[in-house]
Amino acid sequence: MAKSGMKVAVFERRYLVGGAAVTEEIVPGFRFSRASYVLSLLRPQIMSELKLADRGLKVHLRDPSSYTPIREELRTRPGLTSLTLGQSTEMNRMEIGKFSSRDSEAYEKFEDHLGSLVDIINPLLDHAPLDLNKFLQGSLSEKCSSFKELSPLWQAMKAVRKVDLEDIQEMITSPTSKILDVWFESDPLKATLATDACIGAMASPSTPGSGYVLLHHVMGGLNGVRGAWGYPEGGMGSVSNAIGDCAVEAGAQIFTDSPVESIDVTNQSVTGITIQRGGESLKIKAPLVLSNATPKVTFCNLLAKPQDHLPQDVLDRIEGIDYTSPVTKLNFAVNRLPNFEADPNQVPNEALPLHQSTIHLNCENMSLLEDAYASSVSKQSFSALPMIEMTIPSVLDSSLAPPGQHVCLVFSQYTPYDPLPSGWDAKTRDLYANLIVDTIESYAPGFRASIVGYEMLTPPDLESIFGLTGGNIFHGSMSLDQLYLSRPTSSRSMASPGTPIQGLLLAGSGAHPGGGVMGSPGRLAAKTAVEVAGKSWTFA
Incomplete structure (x- = not known):
């Protein structure tokens, strides 16, 4: 946004940038990735467009990637003490083969299967969902402009042709336990894989639709290795700091210790924000506001009178977003x-x-x-x-x-x-x-x-410190009823990153495509902001 000539200011509630992707010295001499702690989902376009590697962002690739020790009373045979998985196909075969020769052969095919399904979803992660309102009921010009939003859907459809539709339906609707039971027979392997379907979600392996969360966790990669996860040098705050440095270099201003009191709206249009700074309330005028807070905080806490600005059905849907956290x-x-x-x-x-x-x-x-x-x-x-x-x-x-x-x-x-x-x-x-x-x-x-x-x-701590409603790390459940067109809600007037309020855009994980240190919701909001600004305003 700053590179496009817009005058950009960022207001952070805490003393440092990054929200939940921060590094803090909690115990003297020890620096922690305090909330988020591993990196994989950050979109490669963001890495390249912002040249984050040139800004010192270095990520340590982990290999092996997972280790599951087995307590003595749960060992099925002597010597079966643990399961280790990593980048080496031969090591994986050997490790899994200790428990099941059948599973050792099936594992590589399973990874390829997940990769084929990720290829379908991947084009949708970098584009806003199709605005059905404009496409179905808009003016001719709106319908024509929405055709560009069909491109990622077309790319996804081309990838669909490489897999069976039954496989897609099974992965996004079935319990993870059902999927893994079809592929594997050894308990440690199934449980290790199932954690990716449960992590951060109040769901068990037998919860219908948990297979999508499993898929969500293999959508990323590092150094060209699909599904790989790593540790940023200096902790997760290094990711946020590199992005912040890029913004400042482009002309943006960043203000920490500046909690937002309200998003100010007049006649259904944003007029700016009110912040707390130095014990005083200060009004910042702006025709465009991007909120990286959760939808609940954005609409129910920061709008002075939400009922005056949002239709009741939209408010009801926002209140109905599932923020249950198990973490x-x-x-x-x-x-x-x-x-x-x-x-x-x-x-x-x-x-x-x-x-x-x-x-x-x-x-x-x-x-x-x-x-x-x-x-x-x-x-x-x-x-x-x-x-x-x-x-x-x-x-x-x-x-x-x-x-x-x-x-x-x-x-x-x-918990x-x-x-x-x-x-x-x-x-x-x-x-x-x-x-x-x-x-x-x-x-x-x-x-x-x-x-x-x-x-x-605890969940209340995650809420109070990082603003994560309910302590939910994804800004809302990643269940099927809260994805794509239904993220953050199924209201047709909430075509993420847009909102019913002119000039207010959603830039956080509660918007499409969802949670994790991905950056895509913010990138989509920024691209929309630049497009809107080019049509509506001139920025000095």
């Missing part, structure tokens, strides 16, 4: 690496390949995931065996911790927003933190003694 994140500073009993270190504190991967705990079989989910939903509590994904980015990025020490990031599920009987009071917080530490200890004895300090972020 509690814990950030640990440790003075040595976890030593896993399933594959112990031969040299103390020496990093093994497994340490650079996502480490899956309580993921030996899918029934464990189902039980953890059921406890949260039926008992409004958390399971004694929570699903855990742990990463140790300092293994590849020594800038995050003092020499020989590390940061361990724990993404855990399923309700307001657990019974007393919510997230001090007793409940201690109970859950100790449960997580005890779980890790059961796989890696000595972990508790290695802890230097830690932070725990």
Whole structure:
């Protein structure tokens, strides 16, 4: 937007840029990717257009990518202590073959199958959804202009011809458990893969439609490796800082510690915003506002009188967006690496390949995931065996911790927003933190003694600190009823990134195409802003 000649100002509520993609020193000497913690989905167009690599953004590719240790009581045969997956086809065959020779042959075909399905969705990620209002009911000129929006749909249709329609329908509507049961027979493999369908979602492997979330997590890639994930040098804040540097260089101004009080609207058109700065309320006049907040915050919190600016049916749909979150994140500073009993270190504190991967705990079989989910939903509590994904980015990025020490990031599920009987009071917080530490200890004895300090972020914490409504990391569920034309709502007057209010655009993960550190919602909003500005206003 700044490069196009527009006068751009960015207002951040907190003291640093980046929202949930930030690096912060929570424990002295230890720098954490405090909320989001791995990178893959960032669109390659953004990397190239903003020349982020030239601005110092470096990403450490992880290989292996996942490690699932198996507790002794859950081992089906002696010697089957763990499952490791990575970029090597031969290693994957060998690792999976320990559990099932059939699965070792099927795995590569499964990855190719997912790749074919991603090829269908990929063209839709970089374009706004087709505006059905204009296409079906608009003027002739509006209908003609909307034809360009058919191009990504056409590209998707060409990719559809390479797969069976039944496969597409199954992947986006079926439970993940059903899909994986068709492909595989070994429990550790199925449970490891199923975590990608559950991560960040209040859903279990048996939830219909969870297959799409699985697909969403393999849509990205790094260094030309499809589906690969990595650690940005310096933490996730390095991504935000590189984008911020690009904006400033192009002429944008960035103001931190400047929370927005309101989006100001007159006669259904944006007139600017009101911010808090230095204890005072300041009005900023602008004919165009892009909101990176959730739809709930944007429309229900920042509009002074939402009912005066939005039709009731739109308000009802916005209020009905599902923000349920299962996530509690814990950030640990440790003075040595976890030593896993399933594959112990031969040299103390020496990093093994497994340490650079996502480490899956309580993921030996899918029934464990189902039980953890059921406890949260039926008992409004958390399971004694929570699903855990742990990463140790300092293994590849020594800038995050003092020499020989590390940061361990724990993404855990399923925790309700307001657990019974007393919510997230001090007793409940201690109970859950100790449960997580005890779980890790059961796989890696000595972990508790290695802890230097830690932070725990429950769903209410994620909401209050990062503005994530309900603590939902995706700005709203990635379920089928909240995707594409229905993101953020199914209202036909909410054709994302547009809104019913002239000059107000949605730029966050609550808009199409959805959540993750992807950048695409913001890019689409910016492209729309430039197009609108070129038609309507002249910017000095």
